[in-house]
Amino acid sequence: MSEVFVKINNKQLGPLNRREIKNLVVNGEFSQDDLVYHEDMQEWVAANQIDELRTIFSDDQKQQRRKTVYAIGGGKGGVGKTVLCASLGIGLATYDHQVVVVDADLGGANLHTCMGILEPEYTFYHFYTLQRERLEDICLETPVDNLKLISGACGTLGFANPRYSQKVRFIHQLRQLDADYVLLDLGAGSSYNVIDFFLAADEGILVTTPDPMAIQETFNFLKIAIMRRFVREFRKKPAVLSVIDQYMYSEPGKMQFTMDDIIKDVKEIDDEASSYIEHYLANYHPHLILNMVHSSKEIREGDSFRMAAHDILNVDVDYMGFVEFDESVRKSVKELKPFVLSNPRSKASKNLAKLIAIGMLKKSGWTSIKEKRQVLQNFRAESADYPDTNMQESDTICSVNCFYWGDCEYQEGGYPCPIRNLDPIFKRHG
Ligand SMILES: Nc1ncnc2c1ncn2[C@@H]1O[C@H](COP(=O)(O)OP(=O)(O)OP(=O)(O)O)[C@@H](O)[C@H]1O
Ligand SMILES: [Mg+2]
Incomplete structure (x- = not known):
């Protein structure tokens, strides 16, 4: 197939070869109802009216399992x-x-x-x-x-x-x-x-x-x-x-x-x-x-x-x-x-x-x-x-090394911090 022009969302693209069009189809950017310029007919027609392109769409459908x-x-x-x-x-x-x-x-x-x-x-x-x-x-x-x-x-x-x-x-x-x-x-x-x-x-x-x-x-x-x-x-x-x-x-x-x-x-x-x-x-x-x-x-x-x-x-x-x-x-x-x-x-x-x-x-x-x-x-x-993601007990032990030591109302030195038990979801490392 020679190269063709296509229209997607009213924008003209091309000239594109068959492989480039197939990529657009796989990416969901081009469908069988989109327009292609037909050289012989000298007009824009739906892609599924062009024999060489029709096979691209049927290949695409074959890949789709019933779901x-x-x-x-x-x-x-x-x-x-x-x-x-x-x-x-x-x-x-x-x-x-x-x-x-x-x-x-x-x-x-x-x-x-x-x-x-x-x-x-x-x-x-x-x-x-x-x-x-x-x-x-x-x-x-x-x-x-x-x-x-x-x-x-x-x-x-x-x-x-x-x-x-x-x-x-x-x-x-x-x-x-x-x-x-x-x-x-x-x-x-x-x-x-x-x-x-x-x-x-x-x-x-x-x-x-x-x-x-x-x-x-x-x-x-x-x-x-x-x-x-x-x-x-x-x-x-x-x-x-x-x-x-x-x-x-x-x-x-x-x-x-x-x-x-x-x-x-x-x-x-x-x-x-x-x-x-x-x-x-x-x-x-x-x-x-x-x-x-x-x-x-x-x-x-x-x-x-x-x-x-x-x-x-x-x-x-x-x-x-x-x-x-x-x-x-x-x-x-x-x-x-x-x-x-x-x-x-x-x-x-x-x-x-x-x-x-x-x-x-x-x-x-x-x-x-x-x-x-x-x-x-x-x-x-x-x-x-099913693996456990331990969110119940914080690994962080309350101590003088904590930035908030002295100001925190939950302070209980030597025990796991009750405030930082959600650390795993904040991705606070180190
Ligand atoms: N059957 C239930 N009994 C008690 N609590 C429930 C039940 N179903 C959901 N919840 C609680 O409701 C909260 C919200 O649930 P979830 O995040 O699934 O809602 P959502 O509709 O997805 O919210 P969003 O619209 O914000 O995405 C969760 O904390 C969950 O524990
Ligand atoms: Mg939700």
């Missing part, structure tokens, strides 16, 4: 997205699935800490700065067989808002990872970065606690995600877009519309677009996990959420299950161990085993009980081998 990408999000901070991501990953990995857990919390990466991996050799930083070209090059082994980790770039400025092309490269390569399940741990909030990752996944899991503020925030997150989907879908239909925009940018606190309102308004100007919206909503089934549940009354908040999503958003949410509030989860975070391994007999571990068996692996009836028991057994077997 499910789950995004774990929900808007509210501190509801347990990260701890659930780690423990869900372990549950699926001990079930003999190949799993990669990915820290996609660009502003506050901490999945690695939650797993006791304090100094990840590679992080998103190496991928972002092109020191490592492929996402699989920054995949880290974890102490659990079949489970790998892609660590976020913690403590580094400038990653909270990657450029669009970097996001596309990241999302494209997620699909190339050699795994059965990829679990993305998203950050809090409903910024476009978070929402775009949520929508890019095959399956979205909303995590919330049962308190009204968290439920409300999660509901708004879902609403914004759906609206963002429509904005992207109708970017070439300005009239439809302006209807969506009117609803989306209504006065703060007045996002009281229903999807039926939107469908009705869109139908008046574009029948095809309103059918698309109806079809999309009928086929969109985000999942829901309720975390830190205190009572059976609170468990039912999941059903209330489902009903509201059905009535207002025309979406059937799959309520996957719940995890009770359990002090052992907090303790496990301090031990830097995923909770299902720190205490596999805890209430929370049992809840999670049920959630994996029924909610994720879709077992039912007697099989679900058997599978739940199997998941718990796997947790117990795995917990024996």
